[in-house]
Amino acid sequence: MxxxxxxxxxxxxxxxxxxxxxxxxxxxxxxxxxxxxxxxxxxxxxxxxxxxxxxxxxxxxxxxxxxxxxxxxxxxxxxxxxxxxxxxxxxxxxxxNGFYEGSIVFGNRFKDTNISVINKLDKLKENDLLPAREFIYKNLGQILKNDEDFYKELFLVKKESAKKMGLTRKTFCLKKGKNQFISQPRMSTGENLLLSILQSLEYIFKKRTHHNDGRPCIxxxxxxxxxxxxxxxxxxxxxxxxxxxxxxxxxxxxxxxxxxxxxxxxxxxxxxxxxxxxxxxxxxxxxxxxxxxxxYGDDGYGNDMVILVEDDLAKLIIERLLLEKQLANNIRIKVLPTGGWTNTITMAYDVTTSNLLQKGTKLAIVLDRDIKERVPEFISTHKQYSGIKMDFLPIASLEKYLHFKLIDNKDKKLFNILDTYLFQKRPLYEILKQYTKEVEVNDNDGKTLYGFLINEVKSMRKDREDLVDIVVKYIIENEEECVDELSKYIVNKANM
CATH class of the missing domain: 3.40.50.300 (P-loop containing nucleotide triphosphate hydrolases)
Known part of the structure; x- marks a missing residue:
């Protein structure tokens, strides 16, 4: 072999x-x-x-x-x-034999993420669940948190309950209080990634331990x-x-x-x-x-400036802002998503203390605005990050902004722009009506609504950039104070 x-x-x-x-x-x-x-x-x-x-x-x-x-x-x-x-x-x-775990777009961790299943998972009780096995929760905690017991309250949906909900794979929930659970589709991308990998490895471990047929595994x-x-x-x-x-x-x-x-x-x-x-x-x-x-010499840390952001949507917003406000003239800027605001701060610390940036490269950190009030407390309990300077997007996050403007506090101007120039296959009000009817729990982070909108965009053979371009242009025109504040931060960082 x-x-x-x-x-x-x-x-x-x-x-x-x-x-x-x-x-x-x-x-x-x-x-x-x-x-x-x-x-x-x-x-x-x-x-x-x-x-x-x-x-x-x-x-x-x-x-x-x-x-x-x-x-x-x-x-x-x-x-x-x-x-x-x-x-x-x-x-x-x-x-x-083998298994594949794909990127952000494809992969096993994104199965069973339709709205009806998520709504059912949100109603699970403890008698629908079994404690997760040690191989899963201990390695998950060790890898993500450097603490084997961090996910000790991780549970697995019982087979009979999973069958009733139409689940196609094993699904986990994390207990956060008495009869309060976070279902796997609502966990972070990193948690979902590791759960998917660990499940596959556990299956291979059992198969190779009890019946090893000698096949190579990739x-x-x-x-x-x-x-x-x-x-x-x-x-x-x-x-x-x-x-x-x-x-x-x-x-x-x-x-x-x-x-x-x-x-x-x-x-x-x-x-x-x-x-x-x-x-x-x-x-x-x-x-x-x-x-x-x-x-990294030509495409990454070898730029004049590196901007760390939380996720790919924040990256799209910053790149559009750089273009619209012409902030990148005669300067090479790389925008890197890092996954979550605490991860972004940690990554900034790792980059600076490890001297990963080439000489002359400036580092900027831009976080989603909704966590602005939480940052000082985090810094106060993590003194090593106290020297890190950062700014914030003009909005809480793209998903939350859309939820606020289309559901919570309807913005007719944005609605008409999206309905006229993007959603030409099916009227936007029909999409929002379906969303309101099917979503049975609070969608405070706006991710479910965003998923509805992106699915509709894809059905028209377009992609999320078409939606993002329109929304970011609208933000630049209508959130001037916050946009100007962020623009000045980036310019000042570049000129330091």
Whole structure:
């Protein structure tokens, strides 16, 4: 088994015109890295189709003359698209196990997140639940909080209750008080990510302990750093190193993370380069210093300024603000989402104390405005962060802003703009009427409403940027005081 290699050939899938890649199946952790747009995530998602029955059209569209071919020990498996449908074929027995955890868009952690299921989960009582097993809650706590007992009050929905609700996977709830539970769909992205990974690893552990059929097992994880801050990521890597050796797993990361790359030996790092003619070059072995030089010298910490924000929506707001207010003239600015406001502050501290920024690069921190009143208390109990200066978005968050303007305190001007220029397939009032009817619990953070709006946008073959562009332009025109305050903060940071 130690000499086995899973051979893959990709043809005309997304931005990859032609690529041959061999995945070694020896136990250990591996990294696939490269600049944005080089094809890392496409490579990982293509590879996972060797065992993961994914909806191919959702992942890859309907390209003409596209193919993904695998070969292992003489057995073959293929996916082919003729421009309309994907079809699969195989020859021999492809003896391989594994699992895939996708990026923010795809992945197991986003199953069972429709509104009706979430409403049912919000009504669960303790007699619907069982205590989570130690493997899950202890490793979750150790990785995320450096405390094995932090998630000791984690529970699993009983099979009979899950069946009644139509759940398709095991679902957890975190007890926060007497008969008060936070269901898994309402947990953070990082918590959902780790729960999904730990469940899959626990299943593999049981299978390999009680009935090991000798099949190689390969795990694909796509850009997990988007959900985890640096300290949690380091603890996850340590955990996965140990379990890879223990269970004989080959774990592949698609990553930009310096922290992750530094933990992997050069022989296990694959650097992907794409060229103007869509050809792909794979560099292996690749030493971490070389990979990080390319990643962060031209596209990341090698900019004139790095702005840390909480999430991808905040990133879109800042980028639009930079463009609309012309704040990025003659200066290279990189906006990086880090996941949660405490993670953003922690990341800022790690970046400055570890000297990750190149000389001359300025660092700015922009948090969602809704936590502005909570920051001083947090800083007072974490003295090491007292020197970190920050500012806030002009709004609480995009989701909360939309909820406030469309539900709580209807803004006719914004409503008319969205209804006229974006929601042309179905009137906005119908979408809001459906939302009001189906949502049975408080949607204080606005995430459920945002999900409704994005689903409608996607049904028109548009994407969230179309919604964000309109809303951010409206914010810039109508929240002038806060916008000017943030603009001055960014300009002052750049000129320090």
């Amino acid at each position: 130690n000499e086995q290699v899973l051979e893959m050939k990709i043809q005309n899938v997304k931005g990859i015109k032609q690529l041959d890649f061999g995945f070694p199946l020896q136990s250990g952790i591996y990294a696939i890295t490269g600049e944005n747009g080089s094809g890392k995530s496409t490579l990982i998602s293509c590879a996972s189709s060797v065992f993961y029955q994914m909806p191919m059209i959702e992942f890859f569209g309907r390209p003409e003359d596209a193919a993904i071919n695998f070969e292992l020990n003489g057995a073959t498996r293929s996916w082919v698209c003729d421009g309309k449908t994907w079809s699969s074929s195989s020859k021999g027995s492809m003896r391989i 795990v694909f994880l796509d850009e997990i750093e988007l959900a985890l801050h640096s300290s949690a990521l380091r603890r996850l890597v340590i955990f996965l190193k140990e379990i890879a050796e223990k269970l004989g797993l080959a774990i592949f990361f698609s990553t930009h993370s310096i922290d992750l790359l530094r933990e992997i030996k050069a022989q296990n790092i694959y650097y992907i380069s794409s060229f103007l003619d869509d050809s792909i070059m794979v560099t292996n072995p690749c030493y971490p210093a070389y990979a990080t030089r390319n990643l």
